[in-house]
Amino acid sequence: MTAKSVTILGAGIVGLTSAHALAEAGYKVHVIETADAPATGASQSNGFQLSYGYLAPPFTFWEVARRFKSMLCGTTPHTTIAHVKRRELIKHWHWFARALWHTMPFNYRKNFREVLKLGQLSQFNLQAFMSGDGKDFKFDYSMQGKLIVEDSKKHLFDDWLKAQYITAETGWPSEKFGRKKCLEALPFLEQAPHDIAGGVFSKNNHAGNCAAFCQELVKLLADKYDVTFTFNAPHAPLSHYAQHADAVVVACGFSAKSVLKGFKTYVPLYPVKGYSYDFERITPQQVYLTHKPYGFVMSDMGETTRVAGFADFVGLDTSDDATRKEALLKKVQNLFPNQKLKVVGEYMAFRPVTPNGLPIVRRVRKTNVFINTGHGMYGWTLAHGTAQKLADLVKKHIS
Numbered sequence: 001m002t003a004k005s006v007t008i009l010g011a012g013i014v015g016l017t018s019a020h021a022l023a024e025a026g027y028k029v030h031v032i033e034t035a036d037a038p039a040t041g042a043s044q045s046n047g048f049q050l051s052y053g054y055l056a057p058p059f060t061f062w063e064v065a066r067r068f069k070s071m072l073c074g075t076t077p078h079t080t081i082a083h084v085k086r087r088e089l090i091k092h093w094h095w096f097a098r099a100l101w102h103t104m105p106f107n108y109r110k111n112f113r114e115v116l117k118l119g120q121l122s123q124f125n126l127q128a129f130m131s132g133d134g135k136d137f138k139f140d141y142s143m144q145g146k147l148i149v150e151d152s153k154k155h156l157f158d159d160w161l162k163a164q165y166i167t168a169e170t171g172w173p174s175e176k177f178g179r180k181k182c183l184e185a186l187p188f189l190e191q192a193p194h195d196i197a198g199g200v201f202s203k204n205n206h207a208g209n210c211a212a213f214c215q216e217l218v219k220l221l222a223d224k225y226d227v228t229f230t231f232n233a234p235h236a237p238l239s240h241y242a243q244h245a246d247a248v249v250v251a252c253g254f255s256a257k258s259v260l261k262g263f264k265t266y267v268p269l270y271p272v273k274g275y276s277y278d279f280e281r282i283t284p285q286q287v288y289l290t291h292k293p294y295g296f297v298m299s300d301m302g303e304t305t306r307v308a309g310f311a312d313f314v315g316l317d318t319s320d321d322a323t324r325k326e327a328l329l330k331k332v333q334n335l336f337p338n339q340k341l342k343v344v345g346e347y348m349a350f351r352p353v354t355p356n357g358l359p360i361v362r363r364v365r366k367t368n369v370f371i372n373t374g375h376g377m378y379g380w381t382l383a384h385g386t387a388q389k390l391a392d393l394v395k396k397h398i399s
């Protein structure tokens with residue numbers, strides 16, 4: 001019997017892990033990518049963090065209430081709804097209304113539990129992959145854990161509650177650090193003018209170079225499995241792919257919304273913009289850090305240090321990019337006032353964010369079209385879990 005064929009749109013981490021799960025299940029997979037290489041979108045620009053031990057839906061109701069005015073006015077340094085584009089709020093009012101609904105404590109808790117379950121599955125799958133197909137993968141994998149620092153006792157208390165909830169649900173341990181212990185763990189924090197109240201050390205946080213992982217995965221899929229690739233693919237309607245394959249998987253990040261237009265299905269995605277920089281390695285000490293007051297994560301990978309952050313709700317507007325990049329750069333420089341930092345790479349990308357903070361894995365009703373997107377802030381962390389969910393769903397309908 002000939003294998004059923006599946007076309008996947010998108011060669012980011014979500015499309016490629018989906019390709020692996022489907023190829024393993026015996027499907028003949030073809031990956032279509034409009035860019036000229038794999039991982040050129042969010043999968044290239046992310047903070048490298050496999051944030052299992054610090055997974056949570058993005059905002060609680062109280063966080064939004066506290067920050068709303070400053071986000072709206074663009075005065076919150078690392079999250080802005082719009083400097084000039086307040087009309088985003090009006091245009092996408094239904095997305096924002098849903099997002100607000102999901103910050104309500106009863107919804108928040110349900111989503112929190114869901115994302116943790118997915119994180120557990122994802123971690124399990126990545127570990128299994130690394131002792132099998134991925135055992136020779138080189139992507140600077142680290143299991144060192146990470147420190148999340150805060151600037152006020154109140155924020156630290158909130159973080160610690162979150163960490164305790166995660167431990168209760170998953171058994172993943174965390175430790176509360178006072179200011180002194182944070183400075184002992186990462187002495188360079190002392191140079192920063194911004195005060196550090198303390199932190200949470202999350203032991204079950206891993207890290208790895210997502211883009212490097214994607215490159216390795218493309219090689220593996222082409223060499224070992226029945227997977228073919230088309231890069232630089234011209235834009236074609238989804239119906240075209242749906243006619244020429246047994247199944248199509250839409251895994252093209254925030255573009256999924258426009259790709260699925262005409263399929264009468266609601267895909268609640270909002271492109272939340274973020275930025276990142278690669279520096280020539282900043283400290284000799286290996287650092288994995290979330291600096292909450294500055295709104296960025298920092299991960300050391302081989303000879304470079306990746307800093308990624310900011311969450312701008314400005315739609316697909318790119319007009320303010322230079323200002324925002326400069327703001328991020330300034331924050332990093334604040335942390336190392338006496339050091340000349342050498343930038344070796346800079347990126348901007350859109351996270352495909354859903355109102356509840358959970359990825360969308362489902363079939364478009366009565367069609368052979370499947371969706372795997374909406375991984376938001378945690379695509380690198382969750383992709384290995386959603387790939388399995390997607391493969392199970394495809395197996396159920398296309399066999």
Ligand SMILES: Cc1cc2nc3c(=O)[nH]c(=O)nc-3n(C[C@H](O)[C@H](O)[C@H](O)COP(=O)(O)OP(=O)(O)OC[C@H]3O[C@@H](n4cnc5c(N)ncnc54)[C@H](O)[C@@H]3O)c2cc1C
Pocket residue numbers: 009010011012013014015032033034035038039040041042043044045046047048049050051233235251252253254255259273274275276297308309310348349350351352373374375376377378379380381382
């Ligand atoms: C600044 C920043 C920091 C982040 N930090 C972290 C982190 O530390 N940890 C973490 O877990 N996550 C992090 N994320 C989130 C994570 O990077 C994303 O959730 C994840 O990369 C999404 O993967 P994706 O494959 O869905 O999308 P993408 O990586 O954007 O891939 C989508 C691909 O689809 C292609 N495409 C678009 N349209 C079409 C089409 N019509 N046909 C074919 N192909 C198409 C695009 O060219 C692209 O290659 C971060 C994101 C950003 C922006």
